[in-house]
Amino acid sequence: MEPENLPAIRAEGLTKTYGSGESTVHALRGVSLSVPRGEMVVLLGPSGSGKSTLLNILGGLDSPTSGRVFFDHDELTAFDDRHLTQFRREFVGFVFQFYNLIPSLTARENVALVTEIARNPMTPEQALELVGLGKRMDHFPAQLSGGEQQRVAIARAIAKQPRVLLCDEPTGALDSKTGIVVLEAIARVNRELGTTTMVITHNAAIARMADRILSMADGEIQRTETNPAPCAPAELSW
């Protein structure tokens, strides 16, 4: 296959179980998917359906019980821990519901933490500019609002120019106005840098900004929809 046509992420028959015997929990029951390059994908589904589990596995944070994950030509599921770390370091940006900033570092330094170890990063200033925080660069997390902290987290995730950006409920802790500002930052990165982006959300309204919507239930992908005309976050409301 030509690299252009190769999906950014491909998964085959992923399962994940926790525990054993009677108390076994099937978090994933055979998930296959393929995410084309540059797409914005939204992952919907009720609580406990396995969204976070899937995202963590795709990002190399966790490993499946069975099944395989491909990233470009590499099989992630064949990597050992050191390679997974290396992989995350170079190719993946994560954003979580709780911002997980380092309190002892300023916004700029939080971003620099990543740019220092990445292979082809943008400058922390550029990254922060991109999320609209050019003016708050020297503030510590304690001096920023929740939305601002989340945008620093996004800047931190994209500063290394990752191939994929994985966001687990990035607006979960924010009000709708702030949430939209955060989503705009994500959409902008997706659009301007062409970063393949997956966003988990409970909020169906957000799905309207996606190219593709995956609906999960009970450890499986129930439905895949494509959205030919995604709208800008500013047009969303909830």
Next chain:
Amino acid sequence: MIEFLAPLDRKLARDLWAIKGQALAIAVVIGCGVGMYLMSKGMLASLADTRAAYYERYRFADVWVPVKRAPSAQLAHITELPGVRRAETRIRAGVILDVEGASAPITGEIQSLPFIRGPHINDFVLRRGRYPDPVREEEVLALEAFADAHNLAPGDHLYAILNGTKKKLTISGIALSPEYVYAISPGEIVPDKKRFGVLWMNRDALANAFDLDGAFNEVVLLTSTGDNQEPLLEQLDRLLKRYGATGAYGRDQQISDQFLTNEIQELETLGRLLPPIFLLVAAFLLNVVIGRLVDTEREQIGLLKAFGYSNSAVALHYLKMIGVITFLGIVVGVALGLWLGHGLARLYMDYFKFPFLLFRAPPEVYLVGIGFCLLVSAAGTFTAVRKVVRLDPAVAMVPPPPPDYSRSGRWLEMLTRWIDQPSRMILRHLYRWPKRAAMSCIGIAMSMGLLIGASFSMDAVMVMVDISFNVIDRQDVTVNFVEPRNIRAVQDVLHAPGAMTAEPFRAIPVVLRNGPRTRREAVIGLAPQPELSRVVDTDLNPVVLPDYGIVLSDKLAELLAIETGDTLRMEVRTGRRPEVDVVVSGIVKTYMGTAAFMDLAEMNRMLRDDMVISGTYLLIDPEQADAFYRALKNTPVVAGVSLQEQAQNAFYDTLQDSLGTFVFFNTLFAGLIAIGVVYNSARISLSERGRELASLRVLGLTRGEVSYILLGELAVLTLLALPLGALLGYLLAWTLVQSFDTELFRIPLIINPSTYGHAALVVLFSAAASGLLVHRRIQRLDLIAVLKTRE
């Protein structure tokens, strides 16, 4: 089992399990403190009780009055003196012993047995064999330590030079005596079982040998004077003056008891100084661990209160946790204390010859130890528990904002401009929590201080021995004559094979008085510029003895409260017994015992004697040592010899055994403290900052890089602690030097660089070990679990 517990107790059990490593570390530190306390106080009590019981049961004398020769009839007069409960006369003399297989001559003492058996003063304990047959002149009892050291059993023979005549003796029995609990030959510093022997012989036989028929040369007394012995001693001296009394003395100057008292004092010091250090560290650890646990559980505490748990119920929850840890510490401490105590008792049995010595700490020692422990726990956790009680549920439930690091100082920013982010995190964290950093630093420093304080004594004692044997007393052999002799006797000794150089000395018994202060002392008369047994000043430079007055050792001057240029009353207790005023013409340094010196010629002038000496210091040719010893053993005029090399070796052996063990355990304990402090700090940081570290891992930092952030901080603290630890060690050493300053020993405040280095190494090693433990936890950090929850 956990199912049967109330929910809050289940939380307790799981929380405790989660911090089991830390809890154990604290318990061990508490245990070290309690164990040390139990050991030293328990041993102190055991030693004191055993001594008291032994002295009581075997009627250890209260007063000794040595004379030259007094008629037996004098006993009646002595008994009449007020304060005398009981008095007995005896014959006691120095002898040279010769045992099969021993090349060097052995110094010893021989005493007369009472005519009639039955309760006597200074009764001995017959361990094996039987009493000498009253009609068999050659039968003797031998001191157990000496007999054992030479494998002598009842029926074996040995030779003794009694008043110039060599006699073959037969051992009929082996005995112990309260007079020789610490069997040490006069003038030595450590007991050498092989080289000091004591024999008991039938009185008639001994009287014959020493020409003391119908006479005695020592009275021993039991008194009822209590502490106020001085008047009785004066009376005894006056009464027996005519018979050559050299000065009555009490238990405080009896050499065996002096050493015992010294040991008891040292135990007292150790028991007072070291356990508090451990308990202080334990309090500090509890403070840190519980304090920070409460901080991290703030929301849970708020929640419990919001649900309706009372303040006291929530506080009790944490008190139980503290209680469990403390209890564990006490258990460890009691076990450790008993184990160490029994070990120490065994070690002591090698030096202190009691009929029995059991380690038995009295109940109050346990009570006080445990009480201290509880006090320490309470003090350490007071603020944390108060915080639990005071926490307002509404406030606690609001999630805390991220800690504010914006207060970092400008200088820190300047400093950190050029370093990488992880290092910057380390510095900011330290700067943000300066009190925590300081506490950890002090904790580590304490362990290092303890190490230095414990091991410096080895350095100091080595120096003390080196100075004593190689700077002050440089002779190979000291020979004491039976009677004072003319200086020509030196030539006779020099004729012996192997004798190379000789320097005469004269020792005279005196009583020194400065106002109310009185000391019984032997003044040594020396050649003005001696080469062998020298006198050195406080800078260890040899001193030329002034041809007037008396030179005192620093300790003696301190005891007499006198300074150079002052006048001292000196009552000579031998020969014509002059009583004169002498000027203190100098003060010199000694580390062992007390001493007074005079110019030999001046001394003889004062005594109106011709050139009389009482012995000589010698250098001998090591090649011909055996021949020299053989000659000496057959020299009738010699009453005692002391051999420097053997004395030094005995000292080093003793040092290895006793001090070495002490240093070993302290090193172990200090290492445990270091581990306890570092491990706890690291674990707490890990639990507080797990989320931060997990985030970093998600961002793609490797495990090594993440460990660096946590452990780098500890490394900085450990490095900062080293100089502080060195200082604390110096202070502790200084304190120990002050409190070990006794009549018998002084140790110099000397700490080798290698001791600092060694302590630093132990601390670094302990820190590295705990760092490794925490590093392994970082390795296993569950990223997803940490990120899923909010704090």
